[in-house]
Amino acid sequence: MQREQMEFDVVIVGAGPAGLSTACRLMQQANEAGKELSICVVEKGAEVGAHILSGAIIEPRALNELFPNWEELGAPLSVPVTEDQIYFLRDSEKSIKVSNIMTPKSMHNHGNYIASVGNLCRWLAEQAENLGVEIFPGFAADRIVYGEDGRVAGISTGDMGLDSEGKPKANYMAGMDLLAKYTIFSEGCRGHLGKELIAKFDLDDGVDPQHYGLGIKELWEIPNELHQPGLVLHGTGWPLSDSASTGGFFLYHTDNNQIVVGLITDLNYSNPHVSPYDEFQRMKHHPLISKYLSGGKRISYGARAIAKGGLNSLPKMTMPGALLLGCDAGTLNFSKIKGTHTAMKSGILAADVLFPELISQGNGGLDLVQYKEVFKQSWLHDELFKSRNFGAALHKYGTLVGGALNVIEQNIVSFPFTLHDTAPDYACLKPADECKSINYPKPDGLLSFDKPSSVFLSNTYHEEDQPCHLKLKDGDVPLSNNLPVFNEPAQRYCPAGVYEVLDDGNGAKRFQINSQNCVHCKTCDIKDPAQNITWTVPEGAGGPSYPNM
Amino acid sequence: MKVLVAVKRVVDASVQVRVKADKTAVDLANVKMSMNPFCEIAVEEAIRLKESGIAEEVIVVSAGEDACQEQLRAGLALGADRAIHIQSDAELQPLAVAKLLHKVVDQENIGLVILGKQxxxxxxxxxxxxxxxxxxxxxxxFASNVVIENGEAVVTREVDxxxxxxxxxxxxVVTTDLRLNExxxxxxxxxxxxxRKPVAQITAEELGVDVAPRLSTLEVNDPPARASGKRVGSVVELIDALKVEGVL
Amino acid sequence: MSILVIAEHDNNQLKSATANTVAAAQKLSALMGSSVDLAVLGQDCQSVVTQASSVEGIDNVLVADSAAVAHQLPENLAPFLADLVQQKAITHVLFCSTAQGKNVAPRVAALLDVAQISEVTDIIDEATFIRPTYAGNALAKVKTSDPIKVLTIRSTAFDGVDMTSGAASVVALSDVKDQELSRFITESVVESDRPELTSARVVISGGRGMQNGENFSLLESVADKIGAAVGASRAAVDAGYVSNDMQVGQTGKIVAPDLYIAVGISGAIQHLAGMKESKVIVAINNDEEAPIFNVADLSLHADLFEALPELEKTL
Known part of the structure; x- marks a missing residue:
C-alpha cells in the first residue's frame, strides 16, 4: 500500500537534548543566513519531556553555546550545585565519606546545575518552535524508510488504531512516510531504529560492544528542615556489592522541597537473581539515604537504560542520509555520569555539518563523513577521550581498584593506553544455580514500594487494544531456555513488572508480557541473555508521562 | 447550521494528580495537559455532523489563559473550521464559563452547542x-446518540x-457521554x-461578563486512606457481616 | 432560611437516594435551625407523595402534579423551581447526585445566578462544603459567597434517613408550565442479564487468582444470585481470562458500588484506583499478605475455589 508522504529538509526522531539541539542550531543558522529550512521532529511521548528521565546534574557548556542568553530565556536550570559529597556504602548500615582529592575530577560538580532534563527539553522545544521547527509529539517513528540506493530516506510513523491482532479499528489512521534529505536519529539509549542502523551499516565495526546501566529514579517531596537545595550525593558499594554487581547511587536536593534519588545498576551483572528494582528499594533504607526520605512522600517514579560505553564503544555516527546522535549513539560521559551536555554538543556539531549541505541545493542522502573530523576537533571528543578508561576500569578491576585508577588518570596523569571491555552485557549472566540467590526484603510502604505502585507513579498509559510492542523472536525461549538456566531474569531486570512467569493452574507455566506497564527503559532489549526480545514502539503517545523527571 | 464546541484544557487523564503539601491545590507543575476527554468526544460529534452535511461550520471555543490555545489547535487539527479563545487569567468557574459561552452563542448565531458533560x-x-x-x-x-432531523435534535441520554x-x-445544547463516539x-x-490557522481572541471584559468566582477553595486534601477492616473466618460470617452493613 | 430537597422518583416510587439527600439536609438543618421541605414534581405521582410524607424529618411535602414534569424535563422543571426558591425564600436547594439531579440542578442555579456545588460529600457549615475533584483524588473544601446554595449530594456519603417514620404535611403547588422547548420520546431500561459495571449496586470482580477464563463462571453464578455486575482486574484481562470491557481500575472503569467483592485480586494500586470509592469492600484471597486486605472492610482469607461455591449456596 502506498502511504501518504511528506517531505522535509530534516526529520529528527526523538525530542531529547540531541535532537532538539540539532533542530535549534540548524534553524538559528538558517534564520541568520536568511534561508528557509523545513525541520520536523517526531516524538513518541504524548508531549515533549514525557519520556525523558535523567538524574540530573547538568553541565551548561553546550547550552552556553546554543543559547548564550539561556538565563534570560528562562531555561529551567535554577538550582546550582553547592555541595558535592561522595560515599562508599560498606553495608546496609555503614558508609565512608570519600574526600574530594580521592575522587576523579570528572565527579566534581562545581558550576553545574541540578535540573529536570524533561523540563529542559520542554524548554528547548519551545525555543525550537519559536525558531520555526515543527514538533509532533505523540507520533512514533516506527520504521526507517530506505531509498532505492540504500540510503536512509526518512522514517515512517506508526499506524494508529490497530487492535491487538493488528487489525484496523474504527478510528484507524495509517502512518505516514516522512521523507528528508537527512534524518537525525536521536531516540536516546538503545533506540530501536538506531539499533537497526548500527547493524545495517555496520556502524559498530571495530569498536567495543556498547555497555549499559539501568537507572531507576524517584522524586520525593521531603520536610523542609531536611532539605538543602544544591546538595549532591553520589556513591557506590552496597547493596550491589552483595552480588558483586556494580553501579552507583545519586541523591540531589533540588527546589520546592524535592529531592531526586536513584540507583544505576551496571547491566553487565552476572548474577541472574539480581533485581535492579529491588536493589534500589532496599538501598533507600540505608541510613545515609533514609535520613532524607523518612517523613517524605514519593511523588514520581521512572526508569531508563543509559549507554555508558563511552568513546571505546562509540559507533560511527554517520551513514548515507542519516546521523546517529546523543545517547542513541552513546555520547554519554560515564565518568561524569552526564549525557545531556554531550548529547547536545553532538547535535550542535551535526547541525554545523548539515547546514552547508542543506543549502547547497543537493538532494541530500550523503554519508557526511566530515562529521567525524568535526567531532574529533571538539571538546566533546576531548572529554570522552579523557574518560575512555573509566567504565572499563570499573568493569575490569571493580569499584576500588578501578576507581583508584580513575583518580590517578583524571587528576594526576593521563595513561597512554586504553582499557577495553569486550563482553556484551547480555552475555555476562551466569546460570542461576551457580549464583547466590538474593532475598530482597519486602517493601515497607514508607521508603520502599512494590512495582505496581511505582509504575502507577510513572503515569504510564498505553491504549489497551493494540499489538504488543515487545516482540519475541522465538516465543519458546523464555520458558525453554531462559527459565531453566537463568530463572528467566526478565522477571527481575524489568523495573516495571512487564514480564512474569505464571502458573496456569494446571501445573504448566506461561510467559506473560504486560506490555501496558512498559516505561520504555529498553532494558529487556539489552539484557535478555538470548537477545530474543525486541523493543519496538507502541502506538504513538503511549508510555510514561514523566513530569519533572 | 453553525455548531459551537466548547473545549477545556485539563490535566491529562494518564497523570496521577497529587495534592500539594501546602494543601492549596493539586500540583500541576510541568504535568501533561490535554483536551478534556469529554470535549474530544464533543469535537468528534461536531465534525461528524459537518461530514454528514448537517453542520456548515464547526467553531471551537475555549476560555482561559493563553495556554488553552493548544487545545483549540487540537480542535482545529481534528477538523474544526475556526477557533475562538476567550482570554482570561481568572479562575473560571462553570457559571462564568456558561456566561461567556452564552455571549459567543448570541454573537455567532449558533444552532447547536456541544460540550463535554464534565x-x-x-x-x-x-x-x-x-x-x-x-x-x-x-x-x-449525557448524550450517547444525537440525530438532527426536522429542526429537532433527537438525543439519546444515558440515565441511571x-x-x-x-x-x-x-x-x-448537548453534552457528551463516553459512548457517544470514538x-x-x-x-x-x-x-x-x-x-497556521488563526485563533480569534477576545477577553472576558470585552464580552462584558463578570467572571469573578463565586466559590473559594479553602483547602484541598488527599482523600482519606481506607483503613483495613475486619477479618471474617468463614463465608457464613461474611454474609452476616454484609447484612449488618445493609449492603446485601 | 429554609432547605428544599428535590425528590428523586419515577412517579411511582420514591428513590432511596432521596433518603441520603434528606440526611444531608438534616445535617444542614441542625447547623442552621431551619426547616426541611421535600418537593415532589411529577405527574400522577400520588404514591410518591405518600411515601415522601413518611420520610423522617420533613416538614412539608410540596407537590406539583403536572404533565409538563411527567418526565422531569429540565426545561420545565428549572424555571418552576427557580420561582419556587425565590417565592419561599429558600436558601438551600438539594438534589441527589444522580443523572436526574445533575441534569436539573445547574439549570436552576444558572437561573438564580448562583454557583452550583456538585457531589457534596460533607457539610461544614451553611456555606462550606466538601466535594471530590479529580475523580476523587482530591477533596476540596469550598465556600460559596452566593445567598442561595444549590447542591447535589453524593448519596454514598450520607446514611439515608428512615423513610417510614415521618409525618409531613402535603402542600400543593401551582401547575408547571410547559416551556415547549423539549419533548420526551421514550425511555428504556437497559435490558441486560446483569447490571452495567459502572451503575451496579454490587460488583464482584475476579483477578489473576481465578487462574483462567472458565473459572469466571463461579463469579457469574454468585453475581446472578445477588444482581451484581462482574468485573475483573487488569492482571486478569492481561492474562486473557476475560475481555477488556470488564476491567475495573485506573485504565478501566471506575466504579463506586455499595458493595465491591474482590476475588483473587491482589490489590495493585491500579486496581484500587478504580474501586476505592466503593462503600463496602470485601476481599477474598488465599494470600495472607495481599495488599487488598489493607483496604478491605471485610477480609476473608480463603481459597476462592471453595469460598465462591459456598457463597453461591448460602446467599
Missing amino acids: SIDGDNNQTGQMLAALAGMPQGT GGLQQIGLKLPA PRYASLPNIMKAK
Missing part, C-alpha cells in the same frame, strides 16, 4: 446545563439504569495546518 479536573458537570438555562435553550445532557430519548427544539486521531498534516 471536565475531569473539576468534575462539576454543570456548564452545559447552565449555558442552556442562560440561553433559553433545551438541553440534552437505562436510556432516555428526548427531542429538543433547535437551537439546543474520537479520531489528528493526522500530522492536519496538525501542521492547524498551527
Whole structure:
C-alpha cells in the first residue's frame, strides 16, 4: 500500500537534548543566513519531556553555546550545585565519606546545575518552535524508510488504531512516510531504529560492544528542615556489592522541597537473581539515604537504560542520509555520569555539518563523513577521550581498584593506553544455580514500594487494544531456555513488572508480557541473555508521562 | 447550521494528580495537559455532523489563559473550521464559563452547542446545563446518540439504569457521554495546518461578563486512606457481616 | 432560611437516594435551625407523595402534579423551581447526585445566578462544603459567597434517613408550565442479564487468582444470585481470562458500588484506583499478605475455589 508522504529538509526522531539541539542550531543558522529550512521532529511521548528521565546534574557548556542568553530565556536550570559529597556504602548500615582529592575530577560538580532534563527539553522545544521547527509529539517513528540506493530516506510513523491482532479499528489512521534529505536519529539509549542502523551499516565495526546501566529514579517531596537545595550525593558499594554487581547511587536536593534519588545498576551483572528494582528499594533504607526520605512522600517514579560505553564503544555516527546522535549513539560521559551536555554538543556539531549541505541545493542522502573530523576537533571528543578508561576500569578491576585508577588518570596523569571491555552485557549472566540467590526484603510502604505502585507513579498509559510492542523472536525461549538456566531474569531486570512467569493452574507455566506497564527503559532489549526480545514502539503517545523527571 | 464546541484544557487523564503539601491545590507543575476527554468526544460529534452535511461550520471555543490555545489547535487539527479563545487569567468557574459561552452563542448565531458533560479536573458537570438555562435553550445532557432531523435534535441520554430519548427544539445544547463516539486521531498534516490557522481572541471584559468566582477553595486534601477492616473466618460470617452493613 | 430537597422518583416510587439527600439536609438543618421541605414534581405521582410524607424529618411535602414534569424535563422543571426558591425564600436547594439531579440542578442555579456545588460529600457549615475533584483524588473544601446554595449530594456519603417514620404535611403547588422547548420520546431500561459495571449496586470482580477464563463462571453464578455486575482486574484481562470491557481500575472503569467483592485480586494500586470509592469492600484471597486486605472492610482469607461455591449456596 502506498502511504501518504511528506517531505522535509530534516526529520529528527526523538525530542531529547540531541535532537532538539540539532533542530535549534540548524534553524538559528538558517534564520541568520536568511534561508528557509523545513525541520520536523517526531516524538513518541504524548508531549515533549514525557519520556525523558535523567538524574540530573547538568553541565551548561553546550547550552552556553546554543543559547548564550539561556538565563534570560528562562531555561529551567535554577538550582546550582553547592555541595558535592561522595560515599562508599560498606553495608546496609555503614558508609565512608570519600574526600574530594580521592575522587576523579570528572565527579566534581562545581558550576553545574541540578535540573529536570524533561523540563529542559520542554524548554528547548519551545525555543525550537519559536525558531520555526515543527514538533509532533505523540507520533512514533516506527520504521526507517530506505531509498532505492540504500540510503536512509526518512522514517515512517506508526499506524494508529490497530487492535491487538493488528487489525484496523474504527478510528484507524495509517502512518505516514516522512521523507528528508537527512534524518537525525536521536531516540536516546538503545533506540530501536538506531539499533537497526548500527547493524545495517555496520556502524559498530571495530569498536567495543556498547555497555549499559539501568537507572531507576524517584522524586520525593521531603520536610523542609531536611532539605538543602544544591546538595549532591553520589556513591557506590552496597547493596550491589552483595552480588558483586556494580553501579552507583545519586541523591540531589533540588527546589520546592524535592529531592531526586536513584540507583544505576551496571547491566553487565552476572548474577541472574539480581533485581535492579529491588536493589534500589532496599538501598533507600540505608541510613545515609533514609535520613532524607523518612517523613517524605514519593511523588514520581521512572526508569531508563543509559549507554555508558563511552568513546571505546562509540559507533560511527554517520551513514548515507542519516546521523546517529546523543545517547542513541552513546555520547554519554560515564565518568561524569552526564549525557545531556554531550548529547547536545553532538547535535550542535551535526547541525554545523548539515547546514552547508542543506543549502547547497543537493538532494541530500550523503554519508557526511566530515562529521567525524568535526567531532574529533571538539571538546566533546576531548572529554570522552579523557574518560575512555573509566567504565572499563570499573568493569575490569571493580569499584576500588578501578576507581583508584580513575583518580590517578583524571587528576594526576593521563595513561597512554586504553582499557577495553569486550563482553556484551547480555552475555555476562551466569546460570542461576551457580549464583547466590538474593532475598530482597519486602517493601515497607514508607521508603520502599512494590512495582505496581511505582509504575502507577510513572503515569504510564498505553491504549489497551493494540499489538504488543515487545516482540519475541522465538516465543519458546523464555520458558525453554531462559527459565531453566537463568530463572528467566526478565522477571527481575524489568523495573516495571512487564514480564512474569505464571502458573496456569494446571501445573504448566506461561510467559506473560504486560506490555501496558512498559516505561520504555529498553532494558529487556539489552539484557535478555538470548537477545530474543525486541523493543519496538507502541502506538504513538503511549508510555510514561514523566513530569519533572 | 453553525455548531459551537466548547473545549477545556485539563490535566491529562494518564497523570496521577497529587495534592500539594501546602494543601492549596493539586500540583500541576510541568504535568501533561490535554483536551478534556469529554470535549474530544464533543469535537468528534461536531465534525461528524459537518461530514454528514448537517453542520456548515464547526467553531471551537475555549476560555482561559493563553495556554488553552493548544487545545483549540487540537480542535482545529481534528477538523474544526475556526477557533475562538476567550482570554482570561481568572479562575473560571462553570457559571462564568456558561456566561461567556452564552455571549459567543448570541454573537455567532449558533444552532447547536456541544460540550463535554464534565471536565475531569473539576468534575462539576454543570456548564452545559447552565449555558442552556442562560440561553433559553433545551438541553440534552449525557448524550450517547444525537440525530438532527426536522429542526429537532433527537438525543439519546444515558440515565441511571437505562436510556432516555428526548427531542429538543433547535437551537439546543448537548453534552457528551463516553459512548457517544470514538474520537479520531489528528493526522500530522492536519496538525501542521492547524498551527497556521488563526485563533480569534477576545477577553472576558470585552464580552462584558463578570467572571469573578463565586466559590473559594479553602483547602484541598488527599482523600482519606481506607483503613483495613475486619477479618471474617468463614463465608457464613461474611454474609452476616454484609447484612449488618445493609449492603446485601 | 429554609432547605428544599428535590425528590428523586419515577412517579411511582420514591428513590432511596432521596433518603441520603434528606440526611444531608438534616445535617444542614441542625447547623442552621431551619426547616426541611421535600418537593415532589411529577405527574400522577400520588404514591410518591405518600411515601415522601413518611420520610423522617420533613416538614412539608410540596407537590406539583403536572404533565409538563411527567418526565422531569429540565426545561420545565428549572424555571418552576427557580420561582419556587425565590417565592419561599429558600436558601438551600438539594438534589441527589444522580443523572436526574445533575441534569436539573445547574439549570436552576444558572437561573438564580448562583454557583452550583456538585457531589457534596460533607457539610461544614451553611456555606462550606466538601466535594471530590479529580475523580476523587482530591477533596476540596469550598465556600460559596452566593445567598442561595444549590447542591447535589453524593448519596454514598450520607446514611439515608428512615423513610417510614415521618409525618409531613402535603402542600400543593401551582401547575408547571410547559416551556415547549423539549419533548420526551421514550425511555428504556437497559435490558441486560446483569447490571452495567459502572451503575451496579454490587460488583464482584475476579483477578489473576481465578487462574483462567472458565473459572469466571463461579463469579457469574454468585453475581446472578445477588444482581451484581462482574468485573475483573487488569492482571486478569492481561492474562486473557476475560475481555477488556470488564476491567475495573485506573485504565478501566471506575466504579463506586455499595458493595465491591474482590476475588483473587491482589490489590495493585491500579486496581484500587478504580474501586476505592466503593462503600463496602470485601476481599477474598488465599494470600495472607495481599495488599487488598489493607483496604478491605471485610477480609476473608480463603481459597476462592471453595469460598465462591459456598457463597453461591448460602446467599
